[in-house]
Amino acid sequence: MRKLLLESLIRPPVTEAAPAADAAAVAALAATLDRAARQKLGRSLAIREVDAGSCNACELEIHALNNAFYDLERFGLRFVASPRHADVLLVTGPVTKNMREALERTYAATPDPKWVVAVGNCAVDGGLFAGSYAVTGGVSEVIPVDLHIRGCPPRPIDLLMGLLALLEQQDSRRP
Amino acid sequence: MSTVPTLLDLVTLNGRVENHRPWPRIVVGEETWQLACERLAAGQWSLLGLWAEDDTVHAALGEADAFAVVSLGCPDGRFPSLARGHAPAQRLERTIRDLFGLVADGLPDARPWLDHGRWGVRAPLGKSRERSSLLQGGVGASSARDLSYPFLPAAGEGLHQIPVGPVHAGIIEPGHFRFTANGETVVRLEERLGYVHKGIEALMTGSDPWRATMLAGRTSGDSTVAYAFAFSRASEAALGIEPPPRAHWLRALMAELERLANHFGDIGAICNDASFALMHTHCGILRERVLRAADGCFGHRLMRDCIAPGGVTIDLDDAGKNVLRALVGEIRKRFPALIDLYDNTASLQDRTVGTGRLAPELAREYAAGGYVGRASGRAFDARRNLSYAPYDELAFDVPVLEEGDVNARVWIRVREVEQSLAIIDQVLERLPDGDTSVMLPLTNAGGPSEGVALVEGFRGDVLAWVKLDRDTRIARCHLRDPSWFQWPLLEAVIEGNIVADFPLCNKSFNCSYSGHDI
Numbered sequence: 176m177r178k179l180l181l182e183s184l185i186r187p188p189v190t191e192a193a194p195a196a197d198a199a200a201v202a203a204l205a206a207t208l209d210r211a212a213r214q215k216l217g218r219s220l221a222i223r224e225v226d227a228g229s230c231n232a233c234e235l236e237i238h239a240l241n242n243a244f245y246d247l248e249r250f251g252l253r254f255v256a257s258p259r260h261a262d263v264l265l266v267t268g269p270v271t272k273n274m275r276e277a278l279e280r281t282y283a284a285t286p287d288p289k290w291v292v293a294v295g296n297c298a299v300d301g302g303l304f305a306g307s308y309a310v311t312g313g314v315s316e317v318i319p320v321d322l323h324i325r326g327c328p329p330r331p332i333d334l335l336m337g338l339l340a341l342l343e344q345q346d347s348r349r350p
Numbered sequence: 351m352s353t354v355p356t357l358l359d360l361v362t363l364n365g366r367v368e369n370h371r372p373w374p375r376i377v378v379g380e381e382t383w384q385l386a387c388e389r390l391a392a393g394q395w396s397l398l399g400l401w402a403e404d405d406t407v408h409a410a411l412g413e414a415d416a417f418a419v420v421s422l423g424c425p426d427g428r429f430p431s432l433a434r435g436h437a438p439a440q441r442l443e444r445t446i447r448d449l450f451g452l453v454a455d456g457l458p459d460a461r462p463w464l465d466h467g468r469w470g471v472r473a474p475l476g477k478s479r480e481r482s483s484l485l486q487g488g489v490g491a492s493s494a495r496d497l498s499y500p501f502l503p504a505a506g507e508g509l510h511q512i513p514v515g516p517v518h519a520g521i522i523e524p525g526h527f528r529f530t531a532n533g534e535t536v537v538r539l540e541e542r543l544g545y546v547h548k549g550i551e552a553l554m555t556g557s558d559p560w561r562a563t564m565l566a567g568r569t570s571g572d573s574t575v576a577y578a579f580a581f582s583r584a585s586e587a588a589l590g591i592e593p594p595p596r597a598h599w600l601r602a603l604m605a606e607l608e609r610l611a612n613h614f615g616d617i618g619a620i621c622n623d624a625s626f627a628l629m630h631t632h633c634g635i636l637r638e639r640v641l642r643a644a645d646g647c648f649g650h651r652l653m654r655d656c657i658a659p660g661g662v663t664i665d666l667d668d669a670g671k672n673v674l675r676a677l678v679g680e681i682r683k684r685f686p687a688l689i690d691l692y693d694n695t696a697s698l699q700d701r702t703v704g705t706g707r708l709a710p711e712l713a714r715e716y717a718a719g720g721y722v723g724r725a726s727g728r729a730f731d732a733r734r735n736l737s738y739a740p741y742d743e744l745a746f747d748v749p750v751l752e753e754g755d756v757n758a759r760v761w762i763r764v765r766e767v768e769q770s771l772a773i774i775d776q777v778l779e780r781l782p783d784g785d786t787s788v789m790l791p792l793t794n795a796g797g798p799s800e801g802v803a804l805v806e807g808f809r810g811d812v813l814a815w816v817k818l819d820r821d822t823r824i825a826r827c828h829l830r831d832p833s834w835f836q837w838p839l840l841e842a843v844i845e846g847n848i849v850a851d852f853p854l855c856n857k858s859f860n861c862s863y864s865g866h867d868i
Contacts, residue, residue, distance in 0.1 A: 176628070176691055176694070176695065178687070179628070179632070179687055179688075179691060180628070189635060224521045225517055226517075226522070226523050226524050226546070227524075228545070228546045228548055228864075229523075229546070229571070229864065230568045230569065230570060230571040230574075230864045231523055231570060231571035231572055231862065231863070231864050232568070232571025232572070232574065232652055232654070233571070234521050234522060234523065234571070235571060235572060235615075235652070236651070237521050238521050238615075239634075239637075239638060239641070241634075242631075242634035242635065242637070242638050243631055243634060243635050243638075244635070244638050254521060256519035256520070257519070258517075268546065269548065271545065271546055271547055271548055272466075272468040272469055272470075273466045273468055273544055273545045273546070273547055274516065274524060274545050274546065275468070276468075277516045277517050277524065277545070281517050297568075303553075303561075303564055303565060303568060304548045304549070304550075304553065304568075306553070307548055307549035307550075307552060307553050308469050308470070308471050308474045308549050308552065309469055309474075309547050309548055309549035309552075310548055310549065327568075327654065328571065328652070330645075330651060
């Protein structure tokens with residue numbers, strides 16, 4: 176173990192430079208974000224991930240945000256274990272009918288101010304699963320959505336750009 | 351019959367269906383169905399799948415290297431339960447009732463499984479809505495249902511319950527776990543799944559093979575290659591077409607990359623659940639390198655939609671080969687130090703050795719696939735036992751251990767990483783030239799036809815069964831995730847362990863929610 180730790184000290188970090196915030200997402204958020212809320216939260220967001228029926232691919236890529244390459248926490252963004260600790264709900268999946276109530280209750284348990292980011296094509300409008308007897312057809316059918324990050328699944332870099340747009344919006348309007 | 355019939359004896363019976371490939375399907379009567387139940391109960395045969403279609407139930411059976419599907423008509427909507435004698439059939443029979451309205455007579459557990467009472471429709475894949483009258487007092491499609499679900503009781507002094515989920519603390523899929531514990535010791539765990547049921551099989555019905563391939567590839571995101579592979583093989587069998595050799599080899603290449611990425615993720619995550627973050631970090635780097643290499647070569651990190659009936663939608667040039675050679679070299683350079691780290695950290699071994707032990711008898715009974723079965727002495731690997739191209743031409747070992755604990759499931763993964771690297775070497779060395787796909791016929795000249803395939807994903811064997819109509823549209827498709835036969839075993843292995851070891855056991859199984867809930 177010592178050798179491995181020592182090597183980690185000597186070798187350059189694999190962590191990569193931050194990407195620019197997604198311009199489209201910044202524009203979209205400008206319309207939705209409440210200024211007072213931004214002031215309260217500062218440059219840090221606690222994120223609660225909710226799988227509302229995804230195939231698990233989005234979860235894999237959200238997980239990747241925590242690896243050494245993307246290192247999400249350096250931006251003040253971190254995943255928390257309970258919606259009661261969260262500012263942001265990161266919701267994946269077309270929202271299955273069997274998960275609808277759980278999603279609604281998770282949203283209700285998240286204190287204001289809060290934002291909802293819908294991740295993945297099927298979270299937008301049900302995607303390939305739209306029309307099934309078992310899905311509601313997108314996150315915005317169930318709870319209000321502030322930002323969509325598309326992809327099947329979105330790459331970690333796309334997720335990162337979307338989340339940085341959230342931070343940027345908070346920052347830019349600060350008096 | 352004086353001697354015990356084998357699966358091959360059964361296959362020689364009358365009633366063999368034409369146009370079912372590559373293995374036989376036999377239409378049987380109740381007597382033979384009962385016989386199958388007895389053979390399953392005796393442990394001679396394995397249940398590899400159980401699904402319905404209109405008024406018929408199909409069971410996929412295995413015996414050593416033999417495979418057959420038996421089908422029983424049930425015009426009055428009932429069939430004799432296999433679960434009476436063979437417990438692994440239980441959740442599958444509950445699902446058949448939920449989705450098709452076909453009732454298994456004698457099924458020991460009458461509770462619904464995937465149907466949580468929220469779809470607004472009963473038996474959505476059933477042949478007729480009248481079926482719903484058979485179910486629980488004939489509650490109509492639109493009327494509200496009781497949403498409660500009675501969990502199995504556990505009686506004793508000082509027991510308490512811990513409900514967990516469906517929304518879990520980590521970034522994982524949803525499901526409910528109901529623990530009954532005595533102090534720290536788990537007395538009973540009961541799973542309740544179905545939260546991510548998307549109705550994939552209903553969406554497939556009537557769709558063309560391309561849309562169906564996309565749906566298959568979104569059944570379980572971590573196994574998108576394995577699902578597309580299995581679905582494509584089943585469709586090709588049904589159509590009687592053969593992809594070019596290069597396509598076979600590229601499929602195997604992607605399947606092994608998928609296995610590598612998932613095994614790295616799992617090995618790291620298991621250690622992380624024992625609070626050993628160093629291993630998690632380093633395995634995470636290797637996983638990311640695999641995904642980036644896949645992205646560079648095939649344009650998608652998870653290699654989604656890269657396999658389709660007829661072949662593959664991607665190709666690999668020399669630059670891509672070099673990327674993969676560099677990847678294999680990097681892993682060979684870094685991974686041994688991580689294996690040593692795992693092996694030489696006593697505090698980590700203390701958590702994994704002897705924890706969550708799965709008895710070999712249970713692994714056999716449930717025909718548990720993947721690392722779950724192979725860590726408990728079940729030496730089954732679809733790439734070997736029911737071998738398919740190109741694995742029949744590749745040299746690789748199937749590692750097997752007997753201990754069945756978390757540690758054994760880690761070691762099976764470690765050994766499989768080494769085998770996958772060896773397979774990738776061979777593919778890069780011997781990749782045949784030529785086309786990467788053949789055109790699919792626009793009509794299915796021979797009339798409706800059926801195909802079945804078993805493909806070894808990282809988690810275990812994925813079964814795909816497809817029936818194509820005359821226009822090559824999907825008449826019925828069934829996809830069976832390996833998790834169906836692993837989830838119930840997780841309930842068994844946690845018994846007598848402490849609550850704090852559940853994440854460790856759970857991660858060492860890493861069952862799929864989405865693949866199971868379909």
